Amino acid sequence: MTxxxxxxxxxxxxxxxxxxxGKVVDDAGEHLTVARPSDLIPYADLPQGTAxxxxxxxxxxRHALDSSGWGRQAPRERARAMRxxxxxxxxxxxxxxxLEALGSTRPISQAVGGDVASVAEGIRFFSEWADKLGGDVxxxxxxxxxxxxxEPYGVVGAITPWNFPLSMASWKAGxxxxxxxxxxxxxxxxxxxxxxxxxxxAVEAGIPxxxxxVVHGSGPVTGEAISRHPGIAKVSxxxxxxxxxxxxKAAAESGVKxxxxxxxxxxxxxxxxxxxxxxxxxxxxxSMLANAGQACVAGSRLIVERSAEEPLVRLLRQKLxxxxxxxxxxxxxxxxxxxxxxxxxxxxxxxxxxxxxxxECIIGGQRIDGYGGAYYQPTLLTNVDAATAAVREEIFGPVxxxxxxxxxxxxxxxxxxxxxxxxxxxxxxxxxxxMRAMRAIQAGTVWINRYSRTLDFILxxxxxxxxxxxxxxxxxxxxxxxRHKTVLLNIGADMPAR
Ligand code: NDP
Numbered sequence: 001m002t003x004x005x006x007x008x009x010x011x012x013x014x015x016x017x018x019x020x021x022g023k024v025v026d027d028a029g030e031h032l033t034v035a036r037p038s039d040l041i042p043y044a045d046l047p048q049g050t051a052x053x054x055x056x057x058x059x060x061x062r063h064a065l066d067s068s069g070w071g072r073q074a075p076r077e078r079a080r081a082m083r084x085x086x087x088x089x090x091x092x093x094x095x096x097x098x099l100e101a102l103g104s105t106r107p108i109s110q111a112v113g114g115d116v117a118s119v120a121e122g123i124r125f126f127s128e129w130a131d132k133l134g135g136d137v138x139x140x141x142x143x144x145x146x147x148x149x150x151e152p153y154g155v156v157g158a159i160t161p162w163n164f165p166l167s168m169a170s171w172k173a174g175x176x177x178x179x180x181x182x183x184x185x186x187x188x189x190x191x192x193x194x195x196x197x198x199x200x201x202a203v204e205a206g207i208p209x210x211x212x213x214v215v216h217g218s219g220p221v222t223g224e225a226i227s228r229h230p231g232i233a234k235v236s237x238x239x240x241x242x243x244x245x246x247x248x249k250a251a252a253e254s255g256v257k258x259x260x261x262x263x264x265x266x267x268x269x270x271x272x273x274x275x276x277x278x279x280x281x282x283x284x285x286x287s288m289l290a291n292a293g294q295a296c297v298a299g300s301r302l303i304v305e306r307s308a309e310e311p312l313v314r315l316l317r318q319k320l321x322x323x324x325x326x327x328x329x330x331x332x333x334x335x336x337x338x339x340x341x342x343x344x345x346x347x348x349x350x351x352x353x354x355x356x357x358x359x360e361c362i363i364g365g366q367r368i369d370g371y372g373g374a375y376y377q378p379t380l381l382t383n384v385d386a387a388t389a390a391v392r393e394e395i396f397g398p399v400x401x402x403x404x405x406x407x408x409x410x411x412x413x414x415x416x417x418x419x420x421x422x423x424x425x426x427x428x429x430x431x432x433x434x435m436r437a438m439r440a441i442q443a444g445t446v447w448i449n450r451y452s453r454t455l456d457f458i459l460x461x462x463x464x465x466x467x468x469x470x471x472x473x474x475x476x477x478x479x480x481x482x483r484h485k486t487v488l489l490n491i492g493a494d495m496p497a498r
Contacts, residue, residue, distance in 0.1 A: 006331040009036060009043075012102045014193040016044055018053060018216050019200065021060035022209020027053055032189055032218065037105050037337045038327040039372030046192055049217035054184065054225040057213040058232060061155040061182035064210025071152045071180035075131035082127030082177060085205035089120040089198070096166065096197060101328040104165050104191040105291055105336040108329055118455060119170040119198070122473075125457035126174030129478040133179070145489040150482040152180035153233035157226040159219070159247065160195070161239045162188035162339050163294045163396075169195045171472045172236050173202070173212055179481035182211045184232065186222050190339055219243060228254040234481070238262040238296070240394070241419075241466045248469075260470035260480050262462055264394040265296050265422030268415035269451065270437060271312060272408075273305040275427035276449070281315035283425060283451035284400070288378050289323055290452065292336040293398040294343075297423040297461075299451055301391060303414045306404040313380070313402070317363055320378040325368050337373040338397060344374030347397035353389035354381055354401075364398070386414075394420065408433060412440045421464030425451040444468070 017026040031045040047053075065071055070078065089096065096119075097112030106115055138146035158172035165187055176183045187195040192214075199212040215222055223243075227235050227250035234257055237247045244261040251257045269287070271280050287299040304312055326333035338344040344367065351365065364377030378398045384391050391401050405411040415424060415437075423445040426437045438446045444463045453461065460474030470480050 006108050006327075006329045006333075007098050007101075009038075009102050009327070009329045012098050014044075014099055015196050015200070016193070017047060017196075018049060018057070019196045019212075019214040020053075020057045020210075021064070021213070022203045024196070034103070034190070034192065035340075036102060037190070037339050037373055038329065040341065040374070041372065043102075044193070046189060046216050049186070049215040049222040049225070051225040053215050053217070054222060054229055057184045057215045058155055058229055060210040061184055061213055062231060064208050065154060065182050068208035068211070070182065070208055070211050071154070075180070078178065078180065079127040079130040081206045082123055082130070082174075085202050085207060086120045086123040086127065088201045088205050089116065089123065092197075092201060093117065093120070096194060098329070099194045099197055100166050103193050104162065104328070105294060105339050106164070106328060107326075107333040107336060109331055109334060111328075115164060115166055119166050121455055122167075122170050122457050123174050126178040126478065129175070129475065130178045130180075133475070133478055133482060135484070140488065143491060145491050147487040147489070149485040149487060150479075151485055153481065153483055154181060155232050156181045156183050156481060157229065157232040157235040158183055158185040159223045159226060159235070159237045159239065160185065160187050162190040163291055163296070165191040166194050166198060168238055169198055171238075171477070173198070175477040176236070176481045177202075177207065177211065179478050181481055182213070184213045184215060184226060186215050186217065186226055189216065189218050192216050223247070224250055227251050230255055232257065234258045234260075236260040236480075238472070240264055244468070258480075260472070261468045262296065262472050263422075263466060263468040264420060265298070265463065265467050266301060266392075266394055266417045266420040267297055267299045267423040267425070267443065268301045268303050268417070268441075269299040269425040270411055270415045270427065270441075271302065271304040271308060272411070272428040272430070272433060273308040274429045275308070276429065277308060277312050277315060279449065280427040281312060281319055283427070285316055285319035285378075287425075287451050288320065288398050288400050289335060292338060292376060294336065294339060294396050297445070297453070298396070299423070299425050300395060300400055301415075301417075302400055302402045303411055304402065304404055305411065306406055309402065309404050313362070316380065316400075320363060323378055325371065325375045327371060327373075335375075337371065337375050341374050343396065344376065347376055347395055347399065350389045350393055350395050351379070351381075351399065354384065357388050359384045359388055359390060359401075408436070412437060415441055419466045422467035423447065444471075
């Protein structure tokens with residue numbers, strides 16, 4: 001295979017063990033089999049971390065904090081180490097991109113220049129906060145000095161999903177480390193290997209061994225052990241709402257630790273008839289095609305003013321035809337496989353239920369065969385309402401439902417989802433209407449005449465309602481990795497007034 005064709009998936013080197021205290025370590029016990037999402041061929045065994053493994057990782061993180069002074073050193077030293085880490089990520093961009101494309105749904109054409117490049121820049125963004133959030137001096141009587149000190153938690157835990165493994169790991173590790181914490185992170189058992197390489201590069205960059213640890217294993221065993229560990233002071237999770245509830249419960253039952261939860265979504269795309277429909281169609285199709293809809297912010301409910309429905313569907317039909325499915329290691333692939341057969345069956349089930357409820361499929365609706373993995377056509381469903389399974393449930397696949405409205409009020413009511421509030425798109429040329437929609441929509445992010453995140457890491461992301469608690473990215477992500485100590489110091493007699 002030439003470089004122009006992509007890369008040979010059997011030629012990518014990677015470590016198979018946990019990464020604890022700066023060393024790759026394996027457990028003698030149970031192993032899980034990991035398959036390549038592109039063709040579902042098993043390619044590696046993964047150690048199933050136990051509560052003991054998590055214990056070792058937490059002890060190593062604690063030791064690293066105590067012995068290296070990571071949390072106590074001059075913050076600019078931390079920032080410098082993190083900048084070196086970002087530089088190394090860029091230096092290894094090709095290698096990391098291949099590893100990501102091998103083991104996840106990310107096509108190589110997007111993994112190298114998109115995911116890995118943005119991970120490096122995101123680490124730089126977080127490094128810049130290291131010396132910017134030290135605390136405040138409070139307004140008190142002049143014979144006292146009141147201070148609010150920002151301090152790291154110590155060891156924080158993180159659990160990441162399979163849809164963007166490297167990005168998700170960097171969104172957790174970046175702010176945690178910038179704030180002076182150590183981290184114990186469990187990647188999804190479906191996409192585990194690139195995260196270890198990310199942690200190794202941190203150590204190569206001079207971040208002390210033990211500050212970034214990776215423990216592999218399944219959610220209910222290893223993830224649960226992280227959520228419950230008494231030595232972990234805070235947990236940050238991204239994944240389904242159901243698992244988020246389990247993480248929150250375990251964290252509460254084991255000592256009331258704070259949790260940050262980035263959970264599911266069922267985000268509306270609200271299109272008014274006065275919008276630039278060509279642009280709206282680009283954004284809506286782009287959101288469906290990106291990672292084949294396997295994104296928490298996927299805009300999966302199209303809510304369109306009735307007079308624009310027909311032209312918009314015509315445009316979407318054209319734009320969705322550009323999906324080039326294929327193995328993630330082929331340079332020509334731009335459309336991702338579904339992560340697993342389990343996930344593809346979930347999409348099948350929601351589609352079947354929706355059709356049985358009266359939905360009509362006007363584009364797609366079938367699997368794409370011929371690659372060995374599970375691939376799904378971009379799919380449009382019409383004749384749906386709030387009770388239809390595809391409108392109600394997060395699908396995490398390339399399925400878009402279409403509902404039409406006649407008045408602004410009706411459109412805004414349809415945009416509201418009873419459970420989720422992660423993101424929303426609004427398309428209109430009427431500024432007043434855009435502002436009314438922005439205020440009315442119950443979601444953590446509202447995009448107007450665009451859809452999707454940019455490299456503006458300063459913008460936080462997170463949900464309203466059951467879509468989550470707290471934020472990833474932005475200043476908020478670093479603040480959530482700090483706790484606050486109030487200090488009141490008596491400095492002597494009242495000062496004479498001047
Ligand atoms: P999960 O929420 O189950 O998985 C996310 C992470 O949580 C993984 O690392 C998983 O580990 C871990 N986990 C699972 N169970 C527990 C537990 N009891 N305690 C602690 N950690 C746990 O998502 P799935 O992979 O099962 O996907 C199911 C659905 O979730 C998708 O169809 C989609 O709707 C939604 N989802 C949403 C995401 C988002 O970004 N908001 C991301 C991924 C999924 P492991 O994978 O090893 O089991």
